[in-house]
Every structure is written in structure tokens, then in C-alpha cells.
Amino acid sequence: MFFVSLWFNSDFEMKLVLISPEHDDPREIAVLGALLAAGLERYHVRKPHWPAGQLETWLRALPAEWRPRLVLHQHHELVATLGLGGRHWRDDGVGRVIPNPPPQELSMRENRRAKDNAPYLQITSRSCHDLAMLRTVLGHYDSVFFGPVFPSISKLGHGPSDNFSPTELSSLLNLRTSNERRTAVLALGGVTVARLPQIHALGFDGVAVLGAVWQADDPVAAFCEIKSAFSALFDQAHCSQRAVENPTPHLTWTLDVEKGRSRPNPAHAA
Numbered sequence: 001m002f003f004v005s006l007w008f009n010s011d012f013e014m015k016l017v018l019i020s021p022e023h024d025d026p027r028e029i030a031v032l033g034a035l036l037a038a039g040l041e042r043y044h045v046r047k048p049h050w051p052a053g054q055l056e057t058w059l060r061a062l063p064a065e066w067r068p069r070l071v072l073h074q075h076h077e078l079v080a081t082l083g084l085g086g087r088h089w090r091d092d093g094v095g096r097v098i099p100n101p102p103p104q105e106l107s108m109r110e111n112r113r114a115k116d117n118a119p120y121l122q123i124t125s126r127s128c129h130d131l132a133m134l135r136t137v138l139g140h141y142d143s144v145f146f147g148p149v150f151p152s153i154s155k156l157g158h159g160p161s162d163n164f165s166p167t168e169l170s171s172l173l174n175l176r177t178s179n180e181r182r183t184a185v186l187a188l189g190g191v192t193v194a195r196l197p198q199i200h201a202l203g204f205d206g207v208a209v210l211g212a213v214w215q216a217d218d219p220v221a222a223f224c225e226i227k228s229a230f231s232a233l234f235d236q237a238h239c240s241q242r243a244v245e246n247p248t249p250h251l252t253w254t255l256d257v258e259k260g261r262s263r264p265n266p267a268h269a270a
Helices: 028-037 052-060 064-069 077-082 106-115 131-137 166-174 193-202 219-242
Strands: 002-007 015-019 042-045 070-072 086-089 123-128 143-146 184-188 206-209 250-256 261-264
Touching: 015 184, 015 219, 028 042, 028 064, 028 219, 042 064, 052 077, 064 070, 123 131, 131 143, 131 166, 166 193, 193 219, 206 219
Parallel strands: 015 042, 015 206, 042 070, 070 086, 086 123, 123 143, 143 184, 184 206
Antiparallel strands: 002 250, 250 261
16 A cells, blocks of 8 residues: 555546457447447557458448547558548557657647647557656657556456556656656556546556456446546546645545555645
């Protein structure tokens, strides 16, 4: 059990993205349509076993208005061809750097886009599995998937690395510079409703979900449950912030990593 000092930005909103099943799923297109209508902002299309032709055919069959919200994990040339919403790179171990770093935090850019009713942004994204790589790429991508944070739901036997502790992870996330915060860091692996408070307390900017949705009997209901819990957690955090008189308040949480629980500790708030 340990303490985490968590800061809240009034312009900040946690991000919730969904990753596609990697194989054919007869429910996928119908579910995707329902989720986009329910407020899903970004859908990461990860089809590692599909050749470019098969992926392009599948993408062209989708409604054109969905394309700006689709982020490709493979066959990046299709992003420009089809006007898609971005590219995602796997963790290749070399700390790939994008030439044009994000101009500001993704949440701020997305909020301005929504306010102006502008088209969705084309984003850059990648995966990271260790703290050294995460430190290297912060500030160079719009978003990063970091994990697995918990034992994976979709990949049995795939769990958190023992190369870092939750304390080290939390310290890195909460002590990022303003430039590093241009990159939204999303928790990946074993994300469930019950674990959202712990993910939030660790300092993540959001979550990337896969198994909790696609392995559910009703993927739409599962997504909406996570989205509702997300909203409630965000509202609770802002209420806690407003309740503190300090002009730069923060909330201290106690995390019980083994039990997957977290709770605020007013006695430790500064």
C-alpha cells in the first residue's frame, strides 16, 4: 500500500478508447456503430493478421463519417488514402520519435475541436511496455498505451512487468513536465470498471479497453458501463478538488495494488 499525490487540471478530461478484436468478429461493425453513437471518440483498428487489401476493403465498407475516428495499427499508408484519424505504432524497442511533436495536450486540442465543431484531429499514438521507453517518447506522440498494468483479459498469461513498481510508475506520470503532458498516457491491460479508481489515482490520462468490451456478452452495455463509471470518477475528482481551499490543490490516494482498490485520504491532502 502506498500514497499517490494526484493533481487535477480544470481543462483535463480522461480519455477512453477502444481497441478492435484482432480477428473477424461478426458483431464488430454493428457494435462499432452503436459505440460511436454512444460517444466513443477513437477506435483503434488492430488487425495484425490482415493484409493491406483485406483491411482496405473492410474500411471502405464502413460509413465514411466514421473514418476520422479510426486509428490504424497496421498498413499506415491507408490513413492518407482513406482520410482516417491517425496512426499507432507498436513498441519496437527503439524509441521511435515522430518529427512533429504535438503542439499542446491532446485533451485541450480535443476540447477546442469539440467546442468549434471542427473535424476530428489526426493523431499519432504508440505502445510502451517499460518506463525507460515511456520516458523517451513522452512529448512526441499524442497518446501512448502503457501496459499491461493489470493481468490482460484478452491475452491469458500476459501481465504486468516486474521491472518497475506502481510507485515508480505513479511518480513518472504525476511528475511529467508540461511538454511531456502533451502526450496522453492511457492504461492498457486488464482494464475493468472496478480498477478505474486505481488507474485514475496512479496518474493515467485515460484507458485503452479491449477484453472487457469484446469478451462481454453485450459489448455495447459493457462499454457504456465503463463510460458511465469514467464520468462519475471524473466528476468525483473535480468535486474533491473544489472542496480544497488551497489554490493549487491535490488529492492523496491510498492504493492497495494487490486488492485493486483505491480511496482518497483527506488527512494526507496538502
